[in-house]
Amino acid sequence: MTEPLLHIDDITVHYSRLAAIRGVSISVNEGEIVCVVGPNGAGKSTTLLTVSGILNPTSGNVMFAGNRINGMRPENVARLGISQVPEGRHVFTALTVEENLRVGAAMRKDKAQVNKDVKWVMDLFPILAERRRQSAGKLSGGEQQMLVIARALLTNPKIMTIDEPSLGLAPNIVDRVYEVLTTLRKERGLTLLIVEQSSERALKAADRIYVLRSGQIQLEGSAADLQDGEEVRKAYFGFSEGTEHLGEVEF
Amino acid sequence: MRDLLNNKNFRWALAAVIVVVGIIVAVTDPVRFQILITSLSEGSFYALAALGIGLLFGVLRLVNFAYGDWVMLGGYALIVPSAAVTSTLLIGSFFPALVVICIVGFTIIIALLSEATVFRPLRNTTPPTMMIASFALGYVLQNLIIMIYGGRPKSAGIFPELLQSIDLAEGVSVPLLKIVTIGVTAILLILLTLFLHRTSVGVQMRAAAEDFRMARMLGVRANLVIAMAFVISGSLASFVSLLYVSQLGIMTFRMGTPIIVFAFIATVIGGMGSLVGSVVGGMVVGVSSVVLKNILPDSIRGFSDAFVFAIVIAILLARPQGLVPAKSASERV
Ligand SMILES: Nc1ncnc2c1ncn2[C@@H]1O[C@H](COP(=O)(O)OP(=O)(O)OP(=O)(O)O)[C@@H](O)[C@H]1O
Ligand SMILES: [Mg+2]
Numbered sequence: 001m002t003e004p005l006l007h008i009d010d011i012t013v014h015y016s017r018l019a020a021i022r023g024v025s026i027s028v029n030e031g032e033i034v035c036v037v038g039p040n041g042a043g044k045s046t047t048l049l050t051v052s053g054i055l056n057p058t059s060g061n062v063m064f065a066g067n068r069i070n071g072m073r074p075e076n077v078a079r080l081g082i083s084q085v086p087e088g089r090h091v092f093t094a095l096t097v098e099e100n101l102r103v104g105a106a107m108r109k110d111k112a113q114v115n116k117d118v119k120w121v122m123d124l125f126p127i128l129a130e131r132r133r134q135s136a137g138k139l140s141g142g143e144q145q146m147l148v149i150a151r152a153l154l155t156n157p158k159i160m161t162i163d164e165p166s167l168g169l170a171p172n173i174v175d176r177v178y179e180v181l182t183t184l185r186k187e188r189g190l191t192l193l194i195v196e197q198s199s200e201r202a203l204k205a206a207d208r209i210y211v212l213r214s215g216q217i218q219l220e221g222s223a224a225d226l227q228d229g230e231e232v233r234k235a236y237f238g239f240s241e242g243t244e245h246l247g248e249v250e251f
Numbered sequence: 252m253r254d255l256l257n258n259k260n261f262r263w264a265l266a267a268v269i270v271v272v273g274i275i276v277a278v279t280d281p282v283r284f285q286i287l288i289t290s291l292s293e294g295s296f297y298a299l300a301a302l303g304i305g306l307l308f309g310v311l312r313l314v315n316f317a318y319g320d321w322v323m324l325g326g327y328a329l330i331v332p333s334a335a336v337t338s339t340l341l342i343g344s345f346f347p348a349l350v351v352i353c354i355v356g357f358t359i360i361i362a363l364l365s366e367a368t369v370f371r372p373l374r375n376t377t378p379p380t381m382m383i384a385s386f387a388l389g390y391v392l393q394n395l396i397i398m399i400y401g402g403r404p405k406s407a408g409i410f411p412e413l414l415q416s417i418d419l420a421e422g423v424s425v426p427l428l429k430i431v432t433i434g435v436t437a438i439l440l441i442l443l444t445l446f447l448h449r450t451s452v453g454v455q456m457r458a459a460a461e462d463f464r465m466a467r468m469l470g471v472r473a474n475l476v477i478a479m480a481f482v483i484s485g486s487l488a489s490f491v492s493l494l495y496v497s498q499l500g501i502m503t504f505r506m507g508t509p510i511i512v513f514a515f516i517a518t519v520i521g522g523m524g525s526l527v528g529s530v531v532g533g534m535v536v537g538v539s540s541v542v543l544k545n546i547l548p549d550s551i552r553g554f555s556d557a558f559v560f561a562i563v564i565a566i567l568l569a570r571p572q573g574l575v576p577a578k579s580a581s582e583r584v
Contacts, residue, residue, distance in 0.1 A: 083469070092457070092458045094457055106470065
């Protein structure tokens with residue numbers, strides 16, 4: 001068995017005294033799409049922020065291509081090829097669309113390839129080409145989501161982590177976002193670690209799934225094995241009986 | 252009224268009307284024209300100082316009260332370090348271009364040293380902590396100067412030719428320094444704008460100013476961006492220093508204090524962290540202070556600063572967020 005590209009190894013992360021996640025382990029192999037699903041406050045964002053070096057684990061390690069990366073500065077983690085699209089998108093509203101993209105590419109030395117890549121992401125999301133000189137703050141939520149994905153792609157990542165890409169977006173826009181993500185994997189071999197609250201779309205897009213609740217991994221398995229959703233549902237809510245009354249909950 | 256003021260287009264229209272009316276009123280009369288030049292020069296001076304503060308606040312959320320003391324150190328570097336009563340020019344005796352280069356370089360070094368020794372270790376603390384540290388740093392710098400140069404005022408006559416008056420038009424004669432101040436500010440503003448919009452580091456700096464954490468997650472080096480902000484802030488301080496000393500020819504260890512007070516007020520009424528705001532705020536402070544000194548009746552002319560502060564309060568009541576607020580999504584990490 002080859003070693004995973006990203007290996008989150010038994011990490012515990014505290015906010016001051018309070019543990020937000022405890023003993024979480026997740027591994028992502030090269031070329032895989034892995035989804036982590038979990039309800040509000042499960043610790044999904046905490047996990048991704050720890051991967052990016054924004055937070056430090058109190059115990060456990062984050063390994064990337066066999067090297068320990070926890071304790072590294074966020075910019076150096078990004079420079080290794082780990083790019084995060086964080087929750088809430090975080091476009092630079094004071095910058096134009098094109099400048100946002102340029103910040104993504106700022107650390108790269110291969111300027112000729114950068115120009116090609118800028119063209120490529122603008123083909124991928126034509127709206128960005130249309131709005132390139134406009135302030136990024138003027139984009140709609142869906143357009144901003146596309147911009148931050150494009151911006152993360154311009155860092156030329158080996159793995160991209162995305163925190164709730166469907167948050168606050170209309171279903172057809174979410175479809176478009178996932179379509180692009182699966183295409184990226186297929187055509188560019190991009191490895192993806194996606195975090196979502198709803199498991200329905202994650203089950204469709206992912207190769208493997210982790211269910212995170214109350215700061216701990218409750219279930220992991222291949223998307224194929226978990227396809228009917230029942231096991232995921234139990235792990236997600238933490239009880240097995242009475243699932244019928246959750247019929248209105250959108251997965 | 253406040254609704255109207257919150258409309259961006261209305262604000263720009265209002266500003267344009269004020270500027271146009273001001274210029275028309277001014278150019279029709281030599282005395283008023285002279286006041287215009289003087290007030291623009293004063294406004295430029297405070298705009299420069301305010302920019303140095305606004306830039307650091309924008310990038311780092313640092314309210315840097317030691318800025319005035321960087322200005323002061325830039326001045327003292329002109330003369331030989333000694334407590335003697337009469338001062339001797341050191342860097343100030345070089346030929347003009349070299350004076351500028353040396354003082355800019357010196358102040359940049361001071362700014363970078365301040366960063367490395369005080370602000371970097373405190374980077375992950377709160378803005379109030381950093382602000383208090385900047386006060387402390389300012390006092391340390393002032394006392395350092397007292398130890399080396401003594402507490403008495405020091406004279407330093409540099410660029411005497413700048414104090415000669417030149418005739419701009421029939422009956423309008425102003426010291427060359429006023430024109431130079433406006434020109435220097437305009438050039439520095441253009442250079443800064445080009446840097447922030449046309450260079451990669453500049454764009455990264457604007458991104459970091461809005462959302463430092465996101466910028467770092469895209470590989471923007473925090474140390475580079477912050478060091479660059481200190482370099483720019485330090486060089487702006489050096490120009491403030493040179494203009495101040497050229498004008499007054501005299502320095503004290505406390506000379507930074509009034510500069511920082513007015514410059515800080517300028518950044519606040521302009522909008523903390525907004526660079527356009529800093530310039531606008533500096534202009535408002537400088538222009539209103541000169542105009543008031545000239546139009547107030549003799550009996551209350553001595554209190555013109557009180558009127559400037561009244562204007563400041565009025566602006567803040569109408570627009571607490573400043574005239575041109577900054578865009579800043581989140582706290583830095
Ligand atoms: N900055 C913080 N300070 C203190 N506690 C925090 C902080 N951020 C998150 N937490 C806590 O840590 C736990 C995990 O939060 P986290 O944001 O990782 O959850 P999440 O799974 O991303 O939730 P959501 O789906 O709402 O985004 C929660 O209990 C939350 O209250
Ligand atoms: Mg979250």
